[in-house]
Amino acid sequence: MHESIGQIVVSALLANNFVLAMFLGLCPFLGVSGKLDTAFPMGVATTFVMLVASLCAYGLNLLLTSFHLEFLRLISYIVIIASAVQLVEMVLKKYSPGLFRALGIYLPLITTNCAVLGVALFQTAREYDFLQSMAFSFGGGAGFTLALVLMASVRERLQLSDVPAVAQGTALSLMLAGILSLGFMGFAGLGG
Amino acid sequence: MTATIEIRTAPHIRGPRTVERIMRQVVLSLAPICAFFVYQYGLSAAASLLAVTLACLGTERLFARTGSQSGDISDWSATITGILLALSLPPGFPLWMGAVAGFVAVALGKALFGGIGFNVFNPALVGRAFVQAAFPVSIAAYTPSFLPGRFTEFIPSSLAWPLMMPADNAAWLHAMHLDALAGATPLAKWKFDGVLAGAGELLTSLSGHMAVGPSPLLILVCGAYLALRRYLDWRIPAAILGSAGLTAWILFGFDAVRYPNPFFMLFSGGLILGAVYMATDMATSPVTPRGMWVYGALIGLLTVVIRYYSGLPEGVMYAILIGNAATPLIERITQPTPFGVGEARKARRAGTYPLHPSYISREEAGASAPKKRIFRNKPKRTP
Amino acid sequence: MRLLSYFRGEAFQRGIHPPSCKLTAATPIRRMPFAPRLTVPLSQHIGKPPRPIVQVGQEVVRGQPIARTDDWLSVPHHAPATGVVEAIDLRPSARGPWTQSIVIRVHPGATQEDLWGEPRDLSGATPQDILQAVWDTGMVGLGGAAFPSHAKLSVPKQAKVHTLVVNGCECEPYLTCDHRVMVEEADPLIVGIRYAMRATGAVRTIVGVEDNKPDAVAAIQAAIDRARGTTTEGDIFVEAVPTKYPQGSEKMLIMALFGVEVPSGGLPVQLGMVVNNVGTLAALGRLLPSGRGLTERVVTVTGPGVARPGDYRMPLGTPLSFVLEYAGAPADSRQVILGGPMMGQSAATLDVPITKGVSGVLVFKGDDLAHREGLRTFPCIKCGECVESCPMGLNPSQLGMLAAKREYETMGGQYHLGDCFECGCCTYVCPSNIPLVQQFRIAKQVLRERAV
C-alpha cells in the first residue's frame, strides 16, 4: 500500500500523466501548446506553483483535520491557491525580475488550472504524507510540462503541414492529445 | 532548330529516386515476410492481410476524394500501412476489427494531418494502438503457428460478426489437443509465467507451435536489402537495437534471474519488425542524422522499460509512438551544423596538405565559435 | 556520418554523385569560326559594367579594347574579332533582361590571330604590376562565377596568403572544357600559376583535380616536371581528389585538400588561401606575356543528340544559335543551358551570346525532359536524402517546408539559409520532386530585398 517516492513521481509523470490520463489542466494544455517557446516556461511555472500549492494545501489540511473542518476544505484550498499564485508573483517580481518577465504572463492563468487544484485534492484524497505530496506535485508538474512540450513541438511542425481545413484548430489538438494519450498508455502499470 | 525552347531553373537533371519508387520497394521487400506469415498461420493470416490492407486503401481513397490529401493510393504508402498493420496483429484477429484498425490507421493517423508526408505518427501504429486499447482481449489472443489444417480452416475468432464478440479460440485449440496457453507470445510467457523461449525458435519462428510473429531473421534480411539500397536509414534500426540490447544487457548483468538475456529481448515480440519497418517510417522519424541516433536510442530504451516495468508484455508500439511524438523536438535539437559554422576541426586523413604554419590565426580571420545552448537553434531576439 | 566519410576517405561530407556524362572528355579542343555578328555585352561579370570606348561604325581589330573602366570591380572588354562596330544598344542577355551590348560585324576572312597587344617582360614585376596586367587582360573567373580575376588575386592588407589553390575539379556533369584545357595547356597553366603566386605572395600551389581525370593529372605533373628548376616562386603540386559533386566549390575543394572548413560567411583568404580556376590561370599564362586581352574561351558544347559535341575555343560574343548550328544540335531541342546541368542557366532565347562566364552549352531534347515532367510532386516525406547530400550541412527539408509557408525570416535566421550556394544537390536527390533550390533562391531574394 505504501508507495515509494520514486513510484509516485514516475506514476504522476508517465503512467497517470495529469494531462493525458487524468484530464487535468487541459485548458492551458490546449491553449498554450502552440509554440515551444511559451510551452516550456508555462510548464515550469505551473510545476513551481503546483509545488507551492501542494505545500500550502498539506499544511492547511493538517490544520483543518485537527479542527474537524473538512467541509471547508475545497473553499480554503481554492483561496489558498489563488493567494499562493499571487504571492509567487509578488516574490518573483521583487527578487527575480528576469524570471518574472519570463513567467509573469502565465501566472494568472495558472490560478484556474485545474491541475493545481487537482494536486491538492488528490494528495488529500490519497492521504499522502509530506514527502509523498511533494513528489506527487513534482511528478505531476513535470508530466504536465512533458506533455505540453511534446504537444507544442508537434503542433509547431504541423504549422508547416497542409492540414485539412476541417481539422484545423482544437479538433486537431484533441486528436493529437488522444494519440499521445494512446502512446502513454504503454506506461500503464509502470512503477508498480 | 525550330522548336521553341523552354526556360527552367537549375538543376536541370534529377536523381532517379521518387516517392512511388521508394514505397514500391518497401512493399516488395515486405512480400517475403507476408508470404512467410501466411505459411505460418494459413488462411486466417491471408484473410487478415487482405482485409486490413483493403480497409487502408479504401479509407485512403475515400479521403483522397475530399481533395484535402496530398497523396493517393497510387503512391503505395497506404499499402505499406495496411501490410505492416496486418503483420503486427495476431493472425486470428477478427477481420472486422482488422478493418477498424485499418480505417483508424489511415483516417486518424494520416488523413487527419493532410496525407502522406504530413503525418506525425506512424499510421500503422496508430491503428494498432487504437485496437489494442479498444479490443485488449482479442489482440492478446495469439494462436500457435504451423497448426495442422491451417490452409483449409479459419481460426474461429477471425470470422466474428461485425461489432460482435469473437469466438473463444480455447475450445478450438482444445479440440486440437493444445493447451489454451500455447497461444501466448514468448514475451507474455516470460512476463507472466517466467518461461524463456529458445534462441532458434525466436530467430526463425520455424519450430514448434510457438505463437510468434514473422521471423526476425527474415525481417532483418529484407531490411538489410532496403538499407543497402538506401530505401531506409540503417541508423534508426541500429540505434534501436543497440540501445535496447545495451539496456537489456546492463540489466541482465545486474540481475540475471529477474531479467531475461538481451538476446531474448531483441528477438522476441515485435522489436525487430518495429525497428526495421515501423520506426523507420520516413515522415515520422527525424531527418537529421544525429536526430536519428537520439530517436532510435529513445525508442530502444523505452521499449525495454515498458517491457520490464509496466503492466504490458510488449512495448515497441508505444515506444515508437512516443518517439514519433518526440521527433519534432529531437529534430529541433539536432539540426546539422552548417559547413564552416562548427569549430575548426583537425585536419583529417582526407586532407592531404596540412596547413602552412604561418597562416593567419582563426581569431584574426574573424571566425567565432557559436555558444552552446540547450535549444541550439533558438532564434535570436533581435529588436 | 562524419566517421564514415573519414573511413571512406571522402573529400568532404555529403554531396552527390550524379552520372558524369562527360561525352567530350577525349575530344581535343577545336576552334569555332566567327559568326557573322558578335555581340559583346558590357555586363559579363560581377561588378559594374565598363563604358564603351568605341563608336558605332568604328573599325576594331581583334584584341583591341572596346570598353574600359576605372572601377575596381570591373574589367575592360576587348574586341573578339576584327570588324566594324555595328551597334551599341540593348540586346538580350542570358539572365533575361536586355543589356547594353556592343555588336561587331565581323570582316569576312578575318583571322583568329590576336593582332593587338605587345609582348612584355614581367620577370621583375611587383605583385602590383602583375595585378594591373591581369586587370588589363579583362580576365574574369572562367569557371562560371565570372568574378574579376585581379580582384580575386589581390590580397587584403591585413591578410597573408601562403597557398594558391587551383581548382581543376570540374564537378558538373557533361562539362569538359577545364579538363581539356588541363590536358592540352598544362604549360601555360604553369606559367599562369607562377604569375598568380607572385601576385598573391603564395609560397606553394596545389592543383586539385578530380580523380576521374587521370590524364589531366598526368599532363600537369609532366608540365611541373618540365618547369622544375625554372620556377623561383615556390613548389607546385598536383593532387587528385575523390570525384564528387560539388567539389568545384572552393570551400569544398579546400575541405578536400586540407581538411579545414572555411568559416561560414568567410572567404578562403581567411585561411591564407586563394582559389583560382584552371581555365583562368591557363588563359592568364597565355595572355600575360603577350600583353593581349581576353577574346575567346573554351566552351563545352554537348548534350544528348548533339551531332558534333566537343570543346570549342570560341570568340566571346558568338550567338548561341550559331554555336548550336555549328555543333549540330538536334531539331527537337527543347532546352538550352548555359553552364552545367546542376547550376547552369536556361537560355531564354538563342540570340544570347557566349560571355566570359559561360563554360558550357548543354542541349536537351524533348525526350530528356519528358521523364521529369511526368513526376508527381509530393509533400516532403522527410526521407532525409537532402540533409545527407547538402554539402553545406544545412537542413533543406526543413528549409523547404518553411519556404512553402513563406517563413523566410526563420529560414535565414534559424536555419542558415545564407550559407546555401545553390548547388542543387537537394533538388537533385529529392524523391518528392520538390523544387527546393528554386524556393531557396526566392527566399534569399526576398530576404535580400527586406534587408535593404
Added chain:
Amino acid sequence: MTPAQAKNWDEFMEGIWRQNPVFVMVLGMCPTLAVTVSAVNALSMGLATTFVLIASCFLVSVMRNVIPKEVRIATYIVIIATFVTVVDYVIQAVSLALYDALGAFIQLIVVNCIILGRAEAHASRAAPVPAMINATGMGAGFTIGLLALGVVREILGAGTLFGISLFGASFQPWVIMVLPPGGFFVLGAWLLVFAWWERRKPGADVAEVTQHA
C-alpha cells in the same frame, strides 16, 4: 412572443448553440473528458455544473453592486466554491456510487472556466433574472455537450445507453472509449463533425476562397 421573451429566449439559446461551452468555446474540458464515460455520469455532472452555474450567477448578480472591483475575482471564486461544496455533499447524500464515479471532478467544478467566465462576463453586469436565464442556457449547453460525449462513449464503450443494453450480450465493447484516449477522440470527432457542418453552410465557400487567396 414579446420582445422581452424573445430576448430571454435569445439569451437562453446562446449558451446552447451559438456559444456552446463544449463545442464552440471548448471550455471546461477537464470534466468534459474525464467523467463522460457513461451517459448517466455525463448527465449528473452536467446538472451539477448547471446548478453551480445558476446559483453562483444569481448570487453574483444580486451582489454585483456591492462587490468592489479589486476583490471581485476572489469573491466569485469563494461563491463558486461554496456552491460546489454544497453540490458535493448533495451528491454524496443522493448516491455514493455516483459520487465515486465522478470522483474529484465534482470539486474541480470550481476551476471550470465556464462558471468563472459567466460570472465575470455576464452575471456581474446583468440583473438576476437575465443572469439566471443566461446561466441556465450555458448550463444546458454544457450538459448537452457532456451528454453528446457520454452517449457516444457509453454506446461504443459498453454497448449500453443509460445502463440499458442495446445490442445484446455478445456485443464487443470498444474499451478505448472509456479510456482517456477515447475521450479525446470522441470530442475531437464531434468538433470535426461540427466544423464539417459549418463549412457545408452556404457562405462558407467564400470564406474559404478568401482564406486561400
Added chain:
Amino acid sequence: MNTQAMEIQATPTAAMIRTLGIVSTVCGLIIVGAFQGTYTAVQENKRLATERTVFKVIPAAKSIVEYQAGAGGIQPVAGEVPAGALKFYAAYDGSGRLAGIAAEGGAKGYADTVRILYGYTPDCRCVVGIGVISMRETPGIGDKIVTDKDFLANFVSLDVQLNAELSGLAHEVKAVKHGTKTKAWEVDAIAGATITSRAVGRAINDSAQALLPKLVPHIDKIRSKS
C-alpha cells in the same frame, strides 16, 4: 490607465473587507447548512454501502460492528483508529453469532491500487468471499475479477490459517498461473489478467498477514454480539 488606478484607489479598504466579510459569512452559512443538512443522509449512505459490501462477502451476515485490532487486543471502534491498529468489521448472523470478519486490503494492480474487502470465517480459517471496493483496471480484462466465476470460486474457501506460532500465515496466499492451482491457499489467476489477479492475491495476503495474528488470539471476545 491612470484614471483606472485612481478608481481602484477610490474603494476604501474598509469597504473591501466588509464586502469580503459579508460574502464569507453568507458562503459559510450556506456550506454549513448544506453540510448539516446532508450529514445524516451521507453517513447513512456510507453505512449502507459498507454493509452491502460486507454482506456480500459474508453471506450469512445480518448486522455488523466495527472493531479495531491493535497491540492491546481488539476493541470496538470509537472515534479515530489509532496508528498501528487495523480496522475490521465483525459480521453477525440473525441470532447474534459471529458469522465472519470482513477486512480491507489493497495492492497495486495494473493501472492503480486495487482495493478489496474480503470475508474471513474463523470456523474454517479461510476466506469466504471478496468484494472490490475500488479499482481502475482495464475494462474487459482487469475488471473480470468482479465477474469471472472461476476466479471468484477461488475465494469460497481460501486457506489463510496461521502458522503454529500465530505470527503469520502458514502459507502465503499467492496467485498462480491460470489452470495450475493445486493448493488451497493458491489463487487461480484469470487468463490474460494475471497482474490484476496477482494484486488481489497480494491484497489478501498482506492484509491477512497483518491482521490475523492480532485478531485470532482474541477471536473469542467477539464470538457473540455484545
